[in-house]
Amino acid sequence: MPQRRFRAVFMRGGTSRAIMFRRQDLPADRAAWDPIFLAAIGSPDPEARQLDGMGGGVSSLSKVCIVGPPTRPDADVDYTFGQVAVKDALVDYGGSCGNMSSAIGPFALDEGMLPHAPKDGPVEVRIxxxxxxxxxxxRFEARDGEAMVDxxxxxxxxxxxxxxxxLDxxxxxxxxxxxxxxxxxVLDRLDVPGVGAVEATMVDAASPCVFVAAAAMGRQGVDTAQALDGEGALLEKLDAIRRHAAVAMGVATDAEAARARPSLPRIAMLWAPVEARLASGRVLSASEVDLHIRIISMGQPHxxxxxxxxxxxxxxxxxxxxxxxxxxxxADPGAPIRIGHASGIAVVDAAVQGDAGAKGGFHCEHATLFRTQRRLFEGSVLVRG
Known part of the structure; x- marks a missing residue:
């Protein structure tokens, strides 16, 4: 049986990569999407290599994005994100990908989906x-009708x-x-079977996350992502907390339902500012960061x-x-926050105010970060018939 061809673009957005599809190039019936995406990415793969597709064997390289005309009046385009599981036949549309969000505006501009955008200078796209x-x-710069890369x-x-x-x-x-x-x-005590009592802060801003102190997990120095890969018992403990938090946050009805959706919420360990060695060998000094994070995505250390x-x-x-x-x-309470992560530092900011009418008493006006993006190839992705 001949392979099927689907028009597609391969892009990097932030520290992730994804296959980008125009909505018009996919079947009208969304039920037909998952087999296409799984085959294109190369999942499921029990060896977690995805050699028969475009995936890279880790969650950050196992993604698809679908971009189409807006379905609400205050937007320029619609963006749907699919997280493709590496080892399982699962495409999860429950969460969002902030990294790939940085590729959506440039993709839309380069594809001619923004007819009123300037050909040169600053471009603003509401996604x-x-x-x-x-x-x-x-917000990004354009030159000769295309998003700038350099x-x-x-x-x-x-x-x-x-x-x-x-990105705002x-x-x-x-x-x-x-x-x-x-x-x-603001702060919860989770009683997790097999783990015990754990303090956590659970936040849903753009996508749900649960934060725990690394010290509560028995960690002292800041781990590299590669070192965490070999900590199976720790990863299972963190996932047990994640599943329990999913129920507490209303993301899942029970722990088993949370197990079936590993992308929501994500869980992360935090450290106070200390010296930390990165996988590259670079050493971050305590003065360079405001705190450290190691986040788990789809069961894998990011x-x-x-x-x-x-x-x-x-x-x-x-x-x-x-x-x-x-x-x-x-840190200066008015300055952006410097997050030490597994590959370096991310600078982010958020505007949060007290709101007596909101659940929990706070409201976030916006959260901001900067990313880069690049179009890597364009053409067709082939999937088995």
């Missing part, structure tokens, strides 16, 4: 994230430099659960930090009494 039901405002902005986790893309996640609170603080509390995880952490750092605030270094 409707259909997974979260929220608007992301992307620039001086350095994104740790990506070699070289590029043109920056500013507008009113990101409650993207999945309906509340910035889904439990209604090689940098998910953009939505960084945004959630920025929001949590603006909420008095949260666990991240307890660990923050002596």
């Amino acid at each position: 409707h994230d259909t997974n979260a039901g929220r608007i992301i405002r992307a 620039g001086d902005f350095v994104l740790d986790g990506v070699a070289g430099s590029g043109a920056p893309v500013r 996640f507008l009113d990101p609170g409650g993207a999945r659960t309906g509340a910035l603080l889904p439990s209604g509390r 090689r940098a930090v998910t953009a939505t995880g960084a945004l959630c952490l920025a929001v949590a750092c603006r909420i008095p009494g949260s666990l991240p605030v307890r660990l923050l270094g002596p």
Whole structure:
């Protein structure tokens, strides 16, 4: 049987890569999408290599994005994100990908989907994230009708430099659960079977995340992502906490339902500012960061930090009494937050105010980060008949 061809573009967005599809090039029936995406990426693969597809064997390289005309009047395009499991036949549309969000505006411009955008100079694109039901405002530079790629902005986790893309996640609170603080509390005590009592801050900004102190997990120095790969017992303990938090946040009805959706919520360990060695051999001094994070994505330690995880952490750092605030270094409270991650530093910010009418008492106006992006190839992706 001949292979099927689908028009596609392969792009890097932030520290992730994805196959990009125009909505019009896919079947009208969304039920037909998953087999296409699984075959294109190369999943399921029990050896976690995805050699028969475009995936890279880790969650950050196993993604698809679908971009189409807007379905709401305040947006320029719709963006649907699919997280393709590496070992399982699963495409999860429950969460969002902040890293790949940086590629959506440039993709739309290069594909001619923004007829009123300037050919040169600053471009602003309002992206409707259909997974979260929220608007992301992307700002970047164009030249000769295409998004600029070359620039001086350095994104740790990506070699070289590029043109920056500013992403403002507008009113990101409650993207999945309906509340910035889904439990209604800034700090929770989770009683997890087989683990015990664990303090956690649970935030839903752009995508749900749960934060725990690394010290509570028995960690002392800051682990590299590669070292965490070999800590099976620790990863299982973290996933047990994640599943319990999913129920507490209203993301899942029970722990087994949470097991079936490993992307929601994500869980991360946090450290106060200390010296930390990266996989590259570079050593971050305590004075370079405000706190450290190691985030788990689809059961795997992320090689940098998910953009939505960084945004959630920025929001949590603006909420008095949260666990991240307890660990923050002596930074200027008005300055952006410097997050030490597995590949370097991410600088993020958020505007959070008290709101007596909101569950948990806080509201986030926006959260901001910068990324780079690049179009890697364009043409057709082939999938088995």
